[in-house]
Amino acid sequence: MITELAVERVEFTCGHCWHTFGADYDVQYYRDENGDEWEYFTRDGDSVPSPYEPEGAPPCPLCGRRWVGRLTARRPVPVPPGPAGTPRLRLTTSREQHRTDRRTAPRLDEGGHERPQDTTAGAPGAPGEP
Numbered sequence: 134m135i136t137e138l139a140v141e142r143v144e145f146t147c148g149h150c151w152h153t154f155g156a157d158y159d160v161q162y163y164r165d166e167n168g169d170e171w172e173y174f175t176r177d178g179d180s181v182p183s184p185y186e187p188e189g190a191p192p193c194p195l196c197g198r199r200w201v202g203r204l205t206a207r208r209p210v211p212v213p214p215g216p217a218g219t220p221r222l223r224l225t226t227s228r229e230q231h232r233t234d235r236r237t238a239p240r241l242d243e244g245g246h247e248r249p250q251d252t253t254a255g256a257p258g259a260p261g262e263p
Contacts, residue, residue, distance in 0.1 A: 136212070140207070140208045178240065185202060
């Protein structure tokens, strides 16, 4: 049973060349039939290991080395059906017939949009900057 859904923004800082880059991950927390808790990560729709573990860290785009990420932002996604009164729409056709444009829409990859810029971090005069 899924117990929580979220989008997590993970920042990676290469310990070799000090390049900083980020990635957004979809994460599902779920409980299996034995009561054990698990987390499942996807990135751009593909299953990936945890970015918080060495085997799940993506390579640095500059030097190729891997460094564990750190969580910088998180957006919880409500687990259906949500609280009472949550807007929802009953499907009157099968999923295959409902909004067929969903199957042909281009994939929304992480790189497909501009990431918001942090106007405080690294800006001249920002806290911690000379």
